[in-house]
Amino acid sequence: MWRRRLSALLPRSPCSSSAPSSYQQKHRHILLPTPNEKPLAPSLLRLFTSQAGSDGGRPFIAFILGGPGSGKGTQCSRIASDFGFAHVSAGDLLRNEITSGTDQGELILEIIREGRIVPSEITVELVRKAIESTTAKRVLIDGFPRCEENRIAFEKITGTEPDLVVFFDCPEDLMVKRLLGRNQGRVDDNIETIKKRLKVFESLNMPVVNYYSSKGKAHKINATGSADEIFEAVRKLFSSLRL
Numbered sequence: 001m002w003r004r005r006l007s008a009l010l011p012r013s014p015c016s017s018s019a020p021s022s023y024q025q026k027h028r029h030i031l032l033p034t035p036n037e038k039p040l041a042p043s044l045l046r047l048f049t050s051q052a053g054s055d056g057g058r059p060f061i062a063f064i065l066g067g068p069g070s071g072k073g074t075q076c077s078r079i080a081s082d083f084g085f086a087h088v089s090a091g092d093l094l095r096n097e098i099t100s101g102t103d104q105g106e107l108i109l110e111i112i113r114e115g116r117i118v119p120s121e122i123t124v125e126l127v128r129k130a131i132e133s134t135t136a137k138r139v140l141i142d143g144f145p146r147c148e149e150n151r152i153a154f155e156k157i158t159g160t161e162p163d164l165v166v167f168f169d170c171p172e173d174l175m176v177k178r179l180l181g182r183n184q185g186r187v188d189d190n191i192e193t194i195k196k197r198l199k200v201f202e203s204l205n206m207p208v209v210n211y212y213s214s215k216g217k218a219h220k221i222n223a224t225g226s227a228d229e230i231f232e233a234v235r236k237l238f239s240s241l242r243l
């Protein structure tokens, strides 16, 4: 069952309207893990076969979504320290690929610079490996899935859905102000890229939020106050969970 081409798992409508990138064409051979070739690690079995929260089961998974600068990273750090979650930032995983100079680093840098979405076959693998390698019982996935294609690929490959989705709702002008003041040297924190990221957020990220809302999994949090005020709402939500 695992011996399926990743491209076969991806839906027809991709995360961008453009034709497959040269990277996608070059790496069409990428295969999913197969039990015939190599037994799944116990942690991977745990992720794919069990229910969150049960003994030996996969970790509780929360997707943390919101526009660029809505405060996902800031709130995730707090949730991680107060509620014992591992914090997996998809953006950080991708940036690590750039700084460690992997084969795919150059392509990722080009895409991030343009505010576009990295192909699912790259990001899903990085996120899957990060979840697999944590021993935490609760995991925050910050900034992923970025589009319906990401979501569908993640759910098919891991055979699991998130237990919770948090959506930080923030007006564009505030997100722009925060991003321009972030000052962390990110290649995408400039007004040209920010405008593109906002468009991508509306057209491709929001359908994911809407999908989980329709399934009753998404919790919207007003992300306009101070970080402390927002965390009060976050704390309420996480305190209400039976973790």
Ligand SMILES: Nc1ncnc2c1ncn2[C@@H]1O[C@H](COP(=O)(O)OP(=O)(O)OP(=O)(O)O)[C@@H](O)[C@H]1O
Pocket: 066, 067, 068, 069, 070, 071, 072, 073, 074, 075, 091, 143, 178, 179, 181, 182, 183, 223, 224, 225, 226, 227, 228, 230
């Ligand atoms: N409630 C807040 N009020 C004011 N500034 C904030 C607030 N939350 C976060 N910030 C600041 O705004 C900037 C963006 O926040 P953060 O990095 O958490 O956003 P993000 O949603 O993770 O963005 P991205 O998607 O670009 O990674 C940071 O400089 C952060 O310190």
Ligand SMILES: O=c1ccn([C@@H]2O[C@H](COP(=O)(O)O)[C@@H](O)[C@H]2O)c(=O)[nH]1
Pocket: 068, 090, 091, 092, 094, 111, 112, 113, 115, 116, 117, 118, 119, 123, 142, 143, 144, 145, 146, 150, 188, 197
């Ligand atoms: O799942 C993902 C996550 C991120 N990206 C790309 O990275 C940048 C920055 O991500 P942040 O979460 O804001 O740190 C984002 O604009 C995308 O270009 C991605 O493609 N897929």
Ligand SMILES: [Mg+2]
Pocket: 072, 073, 089, 091, 143
């Ligand atoms: Mg972030």
